Amino acid sequence: MAAVIEIKDLVKDYSLGAVPVHVLKNISLKVGRGEFVAIMGPSGSGKSTLMNILGCLDKPTSGTYTLDGISVGQLSRDELAEIRNKKIGFVFQQFNLLARTSASENVELPLMYTEIAAAERHDRAAKALVAVGLAGREAHQPSQLSGGQQQRVAIARALVNQPRIILADEPTGAVDSRTSLEILAIFQRLNREEGITMIVVTHDPDVATYASRNIHFKDGKIRLDEMMAHPRDAQKDLDALPAEAEPEAVLV
Amino acid sequence: MNKLLVSVKIALRALRVNRTRSALTMLGIVIGVAAVIAMVGVGTGATARIQAQIQSIGSNLIVVLPGSISSNGVRLGSGAVATLTEDDAKAIAAECPSVSAVAPSVRGGVQVVYGSSNWATTVQGVTPDYMTIRDYTMLSGEFFTNQDVDAAAKVAVLGETVVQNLFGNSDPTGQVAIIKNVPFTVVGVLTPKGQSPSGQDQDDIILLPISTAKQKVLGTNKANAKAVSTLMVQASAPGAMNQAQQEMEALLRERHRIQAGQDDDFTVRNLTEVFAAQESSAQVMSILLGAIASVSLVVGGIGIMNIMLVSVTERTREIGLRQAVGAKTRDILSQFLVEAVTLSLLGGMIGIVIGLAASALISHFAQWSTQVSPLSILLAFVFSALVGVFFGYYPARKAAFLDPIEALRYE
Numbered sequence: 255m256a257a258v259i260e261i262k263d264l265v266k267d268y269s270l271g272a273v274p275v276h277v278l279k280n281i282s283l284k285v286g287r288g289e290f291v292a293i294m295g296p297s298g299s300g301k302s303t304l305m306n307i308l309g310c311l312d313k314p315t316s317g318t319y320t321l322d323g324i325s326v327g328q329l330s331r332d333e334l335a336e337i338r339n340k341k342i343g344f345v346f347q348q349f350n351l352l353a354r355t356s357a358s359e360n361v362e363l364p365l366m367y368t369e370i371a372a373a374e375r376h377d378r379a380a381k382a383l384v385a386v387g388l389a390g391r392e393a394h395q396p397s398q399l400s401g402g403q404q405q406r407v408a409i410a411r412a413l414v415n416q417p418r419i420i421l422a423d424e425p426t427g428a429v430d431s432r433t434s435l436e437i438l439a440i441f442q443r444l445n446r447e448e449g450i451t452m453i454v455v456t457h458d459p460d461v462a463t464y465a466s467r468n469i470h471f472k473d474g475k476i477r478l479d480e481m482m483a484h485p486r487d488a489q490k491d492l493d494a495l496p497a498e499a500e501p502e503a504v505l506v
Numbered sequence: 507m508n509k510l511l512v513s514v515k516i517a518l519r520a521l522r523v524n525r526t527r528s529a530l531t532m533l534g535i536v537i538g539v540a541a542v543i544a545m546v547g548v549g550t551g552a553t554a555r556i557q558a559q560i561q562s563i564g565s566n567l568i569v570v571l572p573g574s575i576s577s578n579g580v581r582l583g584s585g586a587v588a589t590l591t592e593d594d595a596k597a598i599a600a601e602c603p604s605v606s607a608v609a610p611s612v613r614g615g616v617q618v619v620y621g622s623s624n625w626a627t628t629v630q631g632v633t634p635d636y637m638t639i640r641d642y643t644m645l646s647g648e649f650f651t652n653q654d655v656d657a658a659a660k661v662a663v664l665g666e667t668v669v670q671n672l673f674g675n676s677d678p679t680g681q682v683a684i685i686k687n688v689p690f691t692v693v694g695v696l697t698p699k700g701q702s703p704s705g706q707d708q709d710d711i712i713l714l715p716i717s718t719a720k721q722k723v724l725g726t727n728k729a730n731a732k733a734v735s736t737l738m739v740q741a742s743a744p745g746a747m748n749q750a751q752q753e754m755e756a757l758l759r760e761r762h763r764i765q766a767g768q769d770d771d772f773t774v775r776n777l778t779e780v781f782a783a784q785e786s787s788a789q790v791m792s793i794l795l796g797a798i799a800s801v802s803l804v805v806g807g808i809g810i811m812n813i814m815l816v817s818v819t820e821r822t823r824e825i826g827l828r829q830a831v832g833a834k835t836r837d838i839l840s841q842f843l844v845e846a847v848t849l850s851l852l853g854g855m856i857g858i859v860i861g862l863a864a865s866a867l868i869s870h871f872a873q874w875s876t877q878v879s880p881l882s883i884l885l886a887f888v889f890s891a892l893v894g895v896f897f898g899y900y901p902a903r904k905a906a907f908l909d910p911i912e913a914l915r916y917e
Contacts, residue, residue, distance in 0.1 A: 306911050309830070311829075311830060311910045311911050311914075312911055331834075331835060332834040332835055332836075335829065335832050335833060335834045335835075336832065336834070338829075338830060338831065338832050339831065339832020340832070344830050344831065346914070350823060350826075350827045350914070352824060352827070354523050355519070363827075363828070363831050364831040364832050366512050366516075366833075367828075367831070367832040367833050367834065367837055368832070411831070415831075415832070
């Protein structure tokens with residue numbers, strides 16, 4: 255399997271005052287195409303910093319990071335923006351949707367920073383919304399959508415630029431367990447059908463059981479890196495749940 | 507182009523979302539631009555009115571008055587003794603190359619009678635050259651001719667004010683008015699000139715041939731039958747005024763046999779220069795008013811900067827998100843810059859409309875003439891755009907260089 259992400263001897267230091275803090279200590283990691291990785295670890299273990307570097311939002315102090323064959327470690331601000339735009343989709347715990355902006359326009363946002371024409375932008379946004387089961391909600395504003403639906407809009411936004419990887423930081427942290435299953439089901443489907451590499455940071459060991467690979471962080475180092483032979487299937491678990499009166503349960 | 511359009515779209519949306527705030531921010535620019543337009547309008551209007559008055563007295567005009575003379579050590583005031591003559595006028599016209607025309611004149615106050623009405627006015631005895639020099643045109647009838655002057659014909663040309671007071675609205679041409687018991691035939695009426703720069707009614711006048719005026723109305727100077735009270739001289743070009751003045755002074759000193767070191771017995775006054783000083787003071791006022799109004803435009807700009815800074819802080823997370831999904835530095839920069847410029851331009855446009863309305867109101871109610879030139883509108887527009895760029899740049903830059911990680915984490 256070709257590696258989408260390849261990290262070698264990655265070090266990240268922060269200097270808080272005179273004392274340097276070593277957040278990541280010599281990490282090496284390879285993630286292949288189509289993997290579903292769950293990253294776990296206590297707060298302050300360095301997993302967020304790693305996510306920031308993987309997401310090209312931050313630069314490593316030393317070491318190399320190759321994303322989809324491109325060495326991105328020391329690219330400039332705007333070059334990193336370009337990489338994020340083309341190769342990475344972000345899903346955040348707090349959704350981070352633009353208020354008073356329709357679902358469709360929220361999804362289009364990454365395409366606004368490309369040369370893609372308006373007609374194609376609308377088209378691709380509509381398709382991405384269909385892919386997350388929100389067909390017909392294009393004109394809804396975030397305030398008119400439930401938490402789960404908002405997170406699905408955010409997933410559609412992460413999808414719309416056809417990224418190599420999707421980075422999700424606690425994507426199920428702000429939703430109930432049923433919605434959480436729905437989101438994981440979408441992730442698994444995108445992972446299987448589109449071959450998008452998923453990297454999910456989570457506190458919830460339950461969420462990690464749906465990933466094909468679990469990486470545990472502690473004190474800036476990888477403590478455990480295990481491949482899961484039989485990850486659970488979120489769609490099956492969802493179907494097994496008793497039906498709810500809530501309308502979004504019957505979607506998809 | 508596509509990207510700029512997108513920036514404009516994003517900016518307009520952001521402004522729409524915060525309607526009240528956008529409107530209040532714009533208000534600063536609206537007031538600034540409106541003040542500049544109205545104030546400059548008032549200033550320009552005043553300048554234009556003074557210019558029109560200066561033109562009404564005639565162009566390139568120099569007045570020669572009889573000067574003070576010393577008689578046995580007693581200095582007499584200007585005009586006390588008639589030292590200028592019709593011959594002086596002829597000599598100046600003939601010998602000074604920078605002078606294009608000379609009109610001698612005598613003047614005095616009289617009571618004019620027509621039918622049952624009478625009116626106190628000024629009579630001026632002149633030659634036909636006077637009409638050219640003062641840029642007079644005829645409202646009706648004709649000006650008298652040189653033949654009339656030679657023949658001391660009893661003809662008169664009236665100013666509009668005199669006509670109004672004696673004849674009402676009927677045409678006086680051909681009528682006979684009595685001046686000092688002498689009947690004069692009215693041959694023409696002058697086109698009104700309005701106020702002179704010194705505030706006199708230039709239309710309250712009767713023009714007679716200089717010969718007739720002296721013989722029949724004002725009386726001849728007993729010492730010198732040819733004496734006149736003023737010479738109106740027109741220089742050949744605006745640039746020749748000083749030259750003409752020097753030539754005349756030299757010629758008159760020679761003709762009046764004034765020794766070197768002695769005072770002139772005449773006074774030369776460059777009228778255009780005197781009134782040009784008034785014009786420049788009006789221009790200074792116009793600039794001053796504009797400058798004061800510009801201050802409010804700058805204050806408006808600071809208002810924009812303030813609100814943009816608040817807006818950047820408020821939308822930190824949004825900026826972080828935009829950066830995360832691929833917005834480059836210049837994308838964010840242009841988004842906020844376009845927002846600031848949109849605010850200031852929109853405010854500028856509203857300000858122009860209000861400024862135009864304000865100057866129209868000032869004209870109407872304060873009876874001041876105002877003049878808003880297309881140039882000042884264009885300037886106000888461009889200036890308000892510049893205010894937007896100038897005061898929007900700092901907040902936009904601040905937004906563009908936010909750290910995406912911190913921006914995303916911002917609460």
